[in-house]
Amino acid sequence: MVNGTILHDSEQAKLERLNAPQYSCCGICGRPWNVVKTHTIRIAEHRGCFAQCEDCWKTASDHDIRLCNELLYYDWMNSGSKVGYSKEHLMECVEWALAERRGQVQKPYYDYSEGKRLPWWRLLWLKLTHRL
Numbered sequence: 222m223v224n225g226t227i228l229h230d231s232e233q234a235k236l237e238r239l240n241a242p243q244y245s246c247c248g249i250c251g252r253p254w255n256v257v258k259t260h261t262i263r264i265a266e267h268r269g270c271f272a273q274c275e276d277c278w279k280t281a282s283d284h285d286i287r288l289c290n291e292l293l294y295y296d297w298m299n300s301g302s303k304v305g306y307s308k309e310h311l312m313e314c315v316e317w318a319l320a321e322r323r324g325q326v327q328k329p330y331y332d333y334s335e336g337k338r339l340p341w342w343r344l345l346w347l348k349l350t351h352r353l
């Protein structure tokens with residue numbers, strides 16, 4: 222995460238970043254990766270994206286989680302790096318991760334491959350049983 226897009230920056234986080242300029246940081250609290258652990262959101266079978274730290278993953282609102290992942294995606298695009306998947310795919314994976322965080326959906330229910338959707342009967346069942 223670049224420094225300009227930290228959602229809830231603090232003086233402490235700024236100090237920590239000054240002391241660890243070689244590290245990137247959490248997009249929500251701004252603390253660098255040498256002091257906080259990354260929380261990875263799976264976006265492919267062997268690929269993940271970490272816009273937020275474990276602490277923020279536990280406490281941040283759904284809105285902030287969505288926003289910081291979206292901002293990270295734009296950062297990648299702007300830096301010219303090959304992202305390899307669409308923003309829609311990332312946001313879909315974020316939604317699944319959030320549903321899982323709420324305890325509504327377990328991992329086996331969904332597939333991480335881009336373009337693959339859950340079968341309609343599975344979605345209907347999840348809706349009917351209030352898991353989605």
Ligand SMILES: [Zn+2]
Nearest residue numbers: 247250274277
């Ligand atoms: Zn954080």
